[in-house]
Amino acid sequence: MLLSTITRRKKIKKLIVIALSVVALCYILSPVYWVIVSGFQTERALEDRPPHLVPTKDVVTTNHYYYIFTGNIPPDSTLMLQSMYTMSGTLVYPAIINSIVIAFFVTFINLVLGFPAGHVFARYRFWADRKIFLLMLATRLLPSISIVIPMYIILNRVRLLDTKVALICIYTAMTLPFTIWILRAYFKNIPIAFEEAARIDGCGYLKMMVKVVFPLARPGIIAALIFAFMTSYGEFVFATVLTQTIASKTQTAVLAALAQGMSTSRGMIAAAATLSFLPPLLLATIFRKHVLAGVSVNLKF
Amino acid sequence: MNTRGALKKNIFPYTVILPSFIFIALFLLIPLLYSLSISFQGYKYGVPTGKIVWFKNFVDIFTKETVAPGFYQSLFVTFKFTVSAVVAVVVISLGIALMMKEKCATSSLLKYALLLPYAIPGVVSAVVWNWIYDASFGVLNGVLYKLGIISEYIGIISNPDLALWAILFAYVWKFVPASAFIFSAGLATIPDSIYEAAQIDGAGTFRTFFQITIPSLMPVLQLVLVMQTMFALVMHFGLVFVLTQGGPGSSTRTLAWLVYMESFTYTRFGRGTAMAIILALIMIVFIYVYLVVLNHERRKMSGG
Amino acid sequence: MRKMLFLMICLALAASTLFAGGQKEEAEGPVTLKFSGWTYDLEKVQENLAMYKQWVATQADPALPDTSVVMEDAGYGEFDTHITTTFAAGGSYDVMYSSDHWLSKWAEAGWVVPVEDYFPEIRNYVKDIAPYSVEAMTYNGKLYGLPYYTDVMYFVYNKKMLADAGIKAPPDTWQEVTEQALKIKQAGITSTPMMIGLKAGSWFDEGFYALIYSEGGSLFNKNLEPVFSTDSGPVFDMIEWVKESINDTHIIPRKVIEMTAVDVQQAFKKGDAAFAIVPGYMIREFNTPGISDVAGQADVAMMPGKTHSTDGYSRMYLMGNSALRSEKVKQASWALIEFLGGETTVDGKKAYHIAKRWAVENGLGFSVLSLWNDPEVNAVFANMGNTQVMKAQKEKARSKEGISAPWFAEWISLVRAEVQKAILAEEATSSVLEKIKKQWEDLKSE
Secondary structure (H helix, E strand, O other): OOHHHHHHHHHHHHHHHHHHHHHHHHHHHHHHHHHHHOOOOOOOHHHHHOOOOOOHHHHHHHHHHHHHOOOOOOOOOOOOHHHHHHHHHHHHHHHHHHHHHHHHHHHHHHEEEEHHHHHHHOOOOOOOOHHOOOOOOOOOOOOOHHHHHHHHHHHOOOOOOOHHHHHHHHHHHHHHHHHOOOOOOHOOOOOOOOHHHHOOOOOHHHHHHHHHHHHHHHHHHHHHHHHHHHHHHHOOHHHHHHOOOOOOOOOOHHHHHHHOOOOOOOOHHHHHHHHHHHHHHHHHOOHHHHOOOOEEEEEEO | OOOHHHHHHHHHOOOOOOHHHHHHHHHHHHHHHHHHHHHHHEEEEEHHHHEOOHHHHHHHHHOOOOOOHHHHHHHHHHHHHHHHHHHHHHHHHHHHHHHHHHOOHHHHHHHHHHHHHHOOOOOHHHHHHHHHOOOOOOOHHHHHHOOOOOOOOOOOOOOHHHHHHHHHHHHHHHHHHHHHHHHHHHHHHHOOHHHHHHHHOOOOOHHHHHHHHHHHHHHHHHHHHHHHHHHHHOOHHHHHHHHHHOOOOOOOOOHHHHHHHHHHHHOOHHHHHHHHHHHHHHHHHHHHHHHHHHHHHHHOOOOO | OHHHHHHHHHHHHHHHHHHHOOOOOOOOOOEEEEEEEEEEOHHHHHHHHHHHHHHHHHOOOOOOEEEEEEEEEEEEHHHHHHHHHHHOOOOOOEEEEHHHHHHHHHHOOOEEEOEEEEEEEHHHHHHHHHHHHHHOEOOOOOEEEEEEEEEEEEEEEEEHHHHHHOOOOOOOOOHHHHHHHHHHHHHOOOOOOEEEEOOOOOOHHHHHHHHHHOOOOOOOOOOOOOOOOOOOOOHHHHHHHHHHHHHHHOOOOOOHOOOOOHHHEEEHHHHOOOEEEEEHHHHHOOOEEEOOOOOOOEEEEEEOOOOOOOEEEEEEEEEEHHHHHOHHHHHHHHHHHHHHHOOOOEOOOOHHHHHHHHHHHOOOOOEEEEHHHOHHHHHHHHHHHHOOHHHHHHOEEOOOOOOOOOHHHHHHHHHEEEEEEOOOOOHHHHHHHHHHHHHHHHHOOO
């Protein structure tokens, strides 16, 4: 083939890719843009048709955020709109903190327990190897809605309803199988030579894991942990049913309640939504390299 | 000394796994088994009748006149949605992963942009999409109106033909990033030398794609298909709950939605958990099909 | 090593905070009531609960202990799920909100108890509460609670739009509604003259029943037997009317299928509709300048149709089965219900204090007939529209037939989906009506 044809083809290909990327970017970014922008507009402005895509000076307001953080009705909002600022608005940031705390502990436990477990599944061949593994996978099969009531009964009996601990335990159980699965596949791709060398040098198990295996597998571990964090941060079913007071309510529960309230301020919901996705966004941005590193290719069952 | 060492080695893996297993057993397996037992019981208005009805709940789902038609319809809707969702997510995320591979101006932008839908919790995105689609004030209507595509605001969620696809659109938005990341990682492991060789051999874009890229991605594709099927069968629930509540008519009544209705609105916990079990079985069937078919493909391509 | 230990201790301390919350043990002496309601104006609710606590203290009644109330709330849309899960798993509340369409379900399951059995004095309230509300709070002939707020579906119209189209008076029959709507549409005033919330959900029920009742239709008799015809009569006619309005005359936009009453309220405020069927409490916003684009233009007319009847819905306070755990708790629970929904003497004045508060401050409807005599209440409602019409309409309100059946929730869920199909002309009305009739009969015979 002529070199010029190849270069031309490459150029056309690049143009098509850029065009499609722009379309994809619009699709991905526009809802996010909209929710951020709505949080800063007045309630009346949000009812305008067509809506203000780029807020101008007369529609911008920080009232919604003011209310969320102080619980006081903003001084310049009208009497009627006060009923739109339900008290739940002030629950938003405590709920976000609950979500962060819960997700943090879940991730931590996933690290402490899932990391060695994944390693063991990858390295050792023992009797129930595949069976236990499939069992773990099977636990993800029933939708949360159907095990919610048994869960409630159990928690009620041990007096752990409405606690963060309960949610942490449930989410850990939910995320461990995936963590172990991902890590197992990842480890299978790392040559065992490093570990053997460490053993020969006289390293104990713990030292080997921490000093040798962990650094090697770090990208995979972080990717799995981020997945665990995201899952527990955004979980809906258990968070709404098993929590009652702000002692344990997560942002998922509070936001769902807000969105359901009759005539709740749209702007406030948008502001709450924006705040609620900042923590995971921050996390994803800090660890973006690891999120993208992802999972190993050789996945065997 | 030797036997003790050998014994230690034998139980060692079990001791490491034990804590994880305890968590999973306590908080997933036990409630799961409890659910199973509930599906075998009779329930009337939220209270167990105390009678074990064995498989009556399951039989009712498939044959009872007041339940079966709705159930079959939900199977149809679920099937429609799941297949479309899996195909859409896989195709779009693979496409985006390929686009990110091309080193051009937009590829790194895409990488960062994808983090956003991934970071947004599901319920939040459902609420946002609900507004976007709003028939009286929604921004989607607003943009279409401004662009002159429509002359007045249209109802999307109220249109039985559009409602399911509107949910699909919002669902795909949320679930593409994770798969795109996985595909991206998979693509990165394919050495450039293979592509260069293909190019020298004169292979066009499509040939390269089907003969090199896809086979190399087989295991990743398998993983993504399995994950996405599991998700598509259940994770659309938040969207249906916020946007359509199963309507209009029955156009968005999926099996997952039906499970919720049976358990909480009708308080027929026995039947509800039975439906959930059927849903789980469907999931298993799908996964099994993938594993068998794709392993066969893999063997064909790598062996032969 | 020391660093590790320090880290461990910090972690342990931090972890102990995770146990915050959880259930508290029931102490002797002062009583703590568990109360649950949905998330609406929680500040005011907390104020009311504080007033209750104070009132109990001033009563100095030996049978009534020092009481505090702990409230747990959930979104209205999930409230049923929340209560169902709690009770089905063995938990409970002493007092809670409820809506009329949940009472029979919860009562049948034994989760709420008939207050009348323990405090027969509750029957003294019957004469002062609108009949449709009493009906909604009664199950198996016993009264289960007192009203939180009730409301009826009103027919609201935009005076200015009618005047601009040259229409002298609001419509009296549904035929006139069609004619007037077409006139308004042709005059270019709005392209969607009539709106009613028909999204699958509880607002659908209220609108649906309002339409049927307006023509004097009936779904079930006292014995819960279906009494509607599947190919003629008011039920059939009204569904057909909506179908025609959407598909033939185009006076109702198809998007109503995704609109709740709240969405209709928002659209009406913007001047999208000339006629709307909305619950009473929404009317307040229509005539408030600064909030509504049609301030001063909205008014209420009697529901068109042969009998001008409408649907009335009730939200109420119920007593949960855990209230029976001790005499003190029982007394305190009844006292709370009576304080919130009944007549009590506070600061020397005997009145329906809390009901009045909701009416005056939030514009929530009430079923307590004597509140009409209160000038403050009257003033607030006069702002909304013609109080004579509102009063007359309330008297013609009927509660939803069929809600006293425990299987109502299951049945109505099917009705919503099927009637939507009929309205969208996807299925013939008669076949839809046959389906829902059969479903009712099947559920009844179980």
